[in-house]
Amino acid sequence: MKKIHELKVLENKSIAEDTFKLTLDGSSLGEDFPAPGTFFQLKIDKGGAPLLRRPISVFDADEVKQTLTLIYKVLGWGTKLMTGLVPGDLLNVHGPLGTGFPIQGEAGKVLLVGGGIGVPPLYELGKRLQAQGAEIVTVLGFRGAGQAFALEEFSTLGPVYVATEDGTLGTQGFVTDAIREHEVAFDTLYACGPQVMLKALDQAYQETKNGYLSFEERMACGIGACYGCMTETKEGLKRVCKDGPVFAMGEVQYGD
Ligand SMILES: Cc1cc2nc3c(=O)[nH]c(=O)nc-3n(C[C@H](O)[C@H](O)[C@H](O)COP(=O)(O)OP(=O)(O)OC[C@H]3O[C@@H](n4cnc5c(N)ncnc54)[C@H](O)[C@@H]3O)c2cc1C
Ligand code: FES
Structure with missing residues (x-):
């Protein structure tokens, strides 16, 4: 309890x-x-x-x-x-x-991808992965330079690339544009952000890479009791708050 x-x-x-x-x-x-x-x-x-x-x-x-x-x-x-x-x-x-990011034994080249209010959980994750010997690249997406934060902290983990929708910092566009522009190579992906961003990453990499995505659905109880945060997965409906918020790439079935 x-x-x-x-x-x-x-x-x-x-x-x-x-x-x-x-x-x-x-x-x-x-x-x-x-x-x-x-x-x-x-x-x-x-x-x-x-x-x-x-x-x-x-x-x-x-x-x-x-x-x-x-x-x-x-x-x-x-x-x-x-x-x-x-x-x-x-x-x-x-x-x-909730069930956090699996990190046991995950090393090699790791890509952290955060969008907006999805950025925060990736820093603590990156610190733990770095302590396990992972080589880390971070790509962060914001609306504009004024909304960007935590770049200094992430830069202690390795290279940081930024994408902004209005082009005021880094690559103009989305995190997927920055990953392509910088030709980021990686073995394992960890991401948190808006569902549209997670869907784009899932579709781009689920066939070729390992990856874990954290979904920030709106929640009520947060402990699995109210079934107010259900999401469709390959194994049926799951509660984002208790079965997630982290799901493996390829697990969540996105609506249109
Ligand atoms: C597992 C999890 C972890 C989260 N971690 C963080 C975090 O580290 N930092 C952070 O800033 N936020 C985080 N969030 C989102 C945060 O919970 C919401 O932004 C917050 O509850 C909004 O409360 P409010 O009363 O200010 O807004 P409300 O008055 O409830 O809503 C105001 C506006 O915000 C929108 N909104 C509300 N919740 C969300 C959400 N989950 N995602 C997107 N838009 C939302 C509403 O649609 C509405 O337009 C997390 C959410 C989840 C589920
Ligand atoms: S918020 Fe109640 S079950 Fe997830």
């Missing part, structure tokens, strides 16, 4: 347009210190609303400093409320939840 934790806010600062980095004291997490690709459901209500917790991935889980760093984009009510968190506040989190 996963636990509810009250974690102290250490820092909450703006790092890009509508994008914040939130650092929490994780020293009370114990065995709930998170694995890459898992997520926490954050209770960020004021006076009982919004009722539903909001799922946010872990960008950096530093076991030495015992800190958790999350990166979130302000999209609506819940994430707007998060911008009001200040050092010393206690944040109620449920988790870690």
Whole structure:
């Protein structure tokens, strides 16, 4: 049974347009210190609303400093409320939840591909893969230069290429354009981002490469109880929150 934790806010600062980095004291997490690709459901209500917790991935889980760093984009009510968190506040989190990225034995040439709010979970994953001897290339996609974040952190893992839709940074276009432009060679792909991006990567590489894709569907309970996050897979319907959010390439059946 996963636990509810009250974690102290250490820092909450703006790092890009509508994008914040939130650092929490994780020293009370114990065995709930998170694995890459898992997520926490954050209770960020004021006076009982919004009722539903909001799922946010872990960008950096530093076991030495015992800190958790999350990166979130302000999209609506819940994430707007998060911008009001200040050092010393206690944040109620449920988790870690979900099935994260498989990393045992994965080394060789690894390509990390993140799009928008899908970028955060790939950094902790990259750190673990680097520690296992993987050679890492990262390709990140954003709407424009103003929305880009975490380039410095990813550059500690290896080369970083950026694609922006408006062409204000890196390749103009999508992550798939940047992968082609830089002729990135890899054995294993890990990706997180909008479904349209995951579908494009899946279709391009499922026949020839190993790969794992993390889906950030809208969620309610986050623990597999409400069946509100079902997705069609080759083995029938699965719950993104519990059976995922990470699925192997070729597993998810995309709608049109
Ligand atoms: C497993 C998982 C991990 C996630 N990790 C992160 C993370 O690390 N950083 C981060 O910024 N966000 C992450 N998200 C997305 C985040 O949960 C939503 O952006 C957040 O719940 C929106 O809450 P809100 O109250 O601000 O917006 P709402 O008021 O609920 O919605 C505002 C707008 O945002 C859109 N929206 C809501 N949820 C999503 C979503 N999941 N994907 C795309 N658009 C959405 C809505 O359609 C609407 O247009 C993750 C989601 C999942 C399922
Ligand atoms: S969100 Fe309830 S089952 Fe996935």
